[in-house]
Amino acid sequence: MTDVLLDIRDMVQEFPARAANGARGVVHAVSNVSLQVRAGETLGIVGESGSGKSTLARAVLGVPPPKSGDVFLKGTNIARLKQKRMREHMRDIQMVFQDPYSSVDSKWNVSRIVGEPLRAFKVGTREERRKRVAEVLDLVGLDPNVYGSRRPRQLSGGQCQRVAIARALALSPSLIICDEAVSSLDVLIQAQVLNLFERLRTELDLAYLFIAHDLAMVKQVSDRVAVMYLGKLCEIGPAEDIYRNPRHPYTVALLNSIPDPDPSRPRVKIDDQISGEPPSPVNPPSGCRFRTRCPRAQEKCALEVPVLQSVGTEHSVACHFPVGSENAAVSEGVTSGSVSVNTSNDV
Amino acid sequence: MTDKLLEVKDLEVRFRQGANSVYAVNGVSFDLDQGKTLAIIGESGSGKTVTSRAMMGLLPNTAVVHGSVKLNGKELVGLSEKEMLQHRGLDLATVFQDPGRSLNPTMKVGKQIVEAIRLHLPLDKKAARERAVELLGLVRLPLPAQRFNDYPHQLSGGMRQRVMIAIALACQPKILIADEATTALDVTTQAKIMDLLIDLQSQFHMALILISHNLGLAAQYTDEVAVMYGGKIVERAGTKELFSNVLMPYTRVLLDAVPRLDRSAHDSLPSITGGAPNLTSRPTGCSFMPRCMTATDRCREQAPPLAEEEPGHEVACWYPLHDHAALDEVGT
Ligand SMILES: Nc1ncnc2c1ncn2[C@@H]1O[C@H](COP(=O)(O)OP(=O)(O)OP(=O)(O)O)[C@@H](O)[C@H]1O
Ligand SMILES: Nc1ncnc2c1ncn2[C@@H]1O[C@H](COP(=O)(O)OP(=O)(O)O)[C@@H](O)[C@H]1O
Ligand code: SF4
Ligand code: SF4
Ligand SMILES: [Mg+2]
Ligand SMILES: [Mg+2]
Secondary structure (H helix, E strand, O other): OOOEEEEEEEEEEEEEEEOOOOOEEEEEEEEEEEEEEEOOOEEEEEOOOOOOHHHHHHHHOOOOOOOEEEEEEOOEEHHHOOHHHHHHHHOOEEEEOOOOOOOOOOOOOHHHHHHHHHHHOOOOOHHHHHHHHHHHHHHOOOOHHHHOOOOHHHOOHHHHHHHHHHHHHOOOOOEEEEEOOOOOOOHHHHHHHHHHHHHHHHHHOOEEEEEOOOHHHHHHHOOEEEEEEOOEEEEEEEHHHHHHOOOOHHHHHHHHOOOOOOOOOOOOOHHHOOOOOOOOOOOOOOOOOOOOOOOOOOHHHHHOOOOOEEEEOOEEEOOOOOOOOOOHHHHHHOOOOOOOOOOHHHO | OOOOOEEEEEEEEEEEEOOEEEEEEEEEEEEEOOOOEEEEEOOOOOOHHHHHHHHHOOOOOOEEEEEEEEEOOEEOOOOOHHHHOOOEOOOEEEEOOOHHHHOOOOOOHHHHHHHHHHHHOOOOHHHHHHHHHHHHHHOOOOOHHHHOOOOHHHOOHHHHHHHHHHHHHOOOOOEEEEEOOOOOOOHHHHHHHHHHHHHHHHHOOOEEEEEEOOHHHHHHHOOEEEEEEOOEEEEEEEHHHHHHOOOOHHHHHHHHOOOOOOOOOOOOOOOOOOOOOOOOOOOOOOOOHHHOOOOOHHHHHOOOOOEEEEOOEEEOOOOOHHHHHHHHHHHO
8 A cells, every 4th residue: 555654553452441330431532543644645534522532632642541452653663662652752742622712822923833842843944944844834825024923822823833833843744734724714814724724735746634523525535435433444445435425324424414415305304314312332322332322323223333345445334234235236246327325516 | 364483674884893894794684584593694794794784783982773673573673781691691692602701700600501591581590590501402512400410611612502502492482693603523423403493493382593604514504595795695595595596696606616525535615815805894796796607787887686586586786597597598
């Protein structure tokens, strides 16, 4: 496979917890997840809150390290390194969080915030660092002469998020993890920041792990998309495939819960797609974790854990009864283009 | 004479800040019939929340309110807090974004509903309790009688928002205002709460005002849409009409900037630079002028009034977009 940058293998992350009845238990935050991010690509991760997206990202960075599993960064298993050696590798992965204001130090000015990673890693001379700060501020579209001396509270949300992105770029990483990085921004600013991510990806050959709960937004920037539910990977595949031909019932529910900004398209009743509330991660359901809410669940789903299986080129799903398998001949065998699931983006 | 359920006319809200003022709402007019749903959309700071809070009489005392808000013909602007209490919760109720902060963390959720009921209705404790359990069932909280005794932290975000809706519905209001009520929730939970809200709205024939950044919600769940910018309504039309025949340049930009599933991955999103207007002075001219591609000197000097451009479709712009389309066609 071409140029795997980050290779997560069989990652498990658990936390001690108390169950509702007071008994001691374990939060199964991430359970046996394997994922790869290739150089220069964007892998989107979607799933509802509590599905383990942030935990996975933090375990990659080793804060805290995963309970088990391996994380290879450019071939080195960083999950098995000592703290000190780990830190050296961490230059290559940077993170951008949801709330721009709380992720930067409110007392510092923009230049100092952006230059902080350079100082921490003792990069270059003072003058070289100053130059680099100006360079990355330019990259994110902030004039260093205008914004360099401002404090976070003198910036708009979008500008502050640009500062956080500039800081992430300072050490020239190969991978940026965006955890809900545009979720709290207004649509127009959100579009600007998403476009900025795209521009940086092509200009700097960056790879992204792009975490968000809105599939429409994730699809906008992703080459491939991974869907998580209650700590498990449900489905992974090329962004277009996931959208046109979703195979996991949870992916279908996620897609149908995005309100279509075209009022002439009918809305889907969501209660038919996903019932009830998410179960506790302390005592996840046996077999398939989605079974308590799945409209397709059968007896087998409670007994056997579904494993990830290939259903197409680079497209895999973990489900005993994937959506669309009934008429597999129709959806997979047709080449003439006479049958189309959703052609609205051809126009 | 048949009065409209709600008539808002020339509503202005200014906040005093020392020697300065923030002109948050600058002449908003609209009306709403019983059983109808209206979306108010627009960027952060455009005046959506202040407009709705002015209607509820929920602004701080630094606010100076002018204009008129009539409920069934009765004027609400200028009422005392005591008089307003006869309407708030009874005729007009709200659901806000953050159910965590709106609920009292130290009180059982059932008791909070009982208190809301007894504030307005002459029910004894037992009857109010029965009504509260009934309301929890109505908002489809599983096992309502058991959940009655839960504290807010024992509920998920979606369940807490259901409790907030139960409280809002306690007295069967005529108008329900949902201000970013589902913004903090997951997409699946958001869809469930919206389906619930719209079912209840039609079941009780309430009017619903949906305030949101999410254009998809406006498109899917409302009859009519008002777009706000700089404290004014800049476009208003039936939902289908608005989304298929945008007339105001700002609305166009707003709709185009939304990621949608039918766009291809890596398509760049059309957007504009510049921020929302500075509201510390009363706007002259069109407030969208600094960011508008089609602005002229006229836009700088004169504020375009909100006027009916096509039947049932109002727009505040000197050069509505269909003119451009017509011009283009002539040109080609
Ligand atoms: N108490 C206040 N004192 C001074 N200015 C205020 C006050 N409340 C609101 N404003 C200002 O009024 C304007 C409109 O605010 P409003 O809360 O209505 O925006 P909004 O459209 O609801 O935005 P959002 O989408 O972020 O909720 C903003 O410029 C805001 O800063
Ligand atoms: N430090 C922690 N201690 C205990 N539980 C945790 C901790 N961090 C995360 N969790 C739990 O792990 C699960 C996954 O959380 P998270 O990764 O934050 O989900 P997401 O980012 O997908 O919303 C949740 O049930 C969460 O409550
Ligand atoms: S394995 Fe069964 S319960 Fe799980 S998603 Fe598939 S059909 Fe539904
Ligand atoms: S009035 Fe002028 S500046 Fe305002 S939106 Fe219309 S064309 Fe643009
Ligand atoms: Mg998270
Ligand atoms: Mg608001």
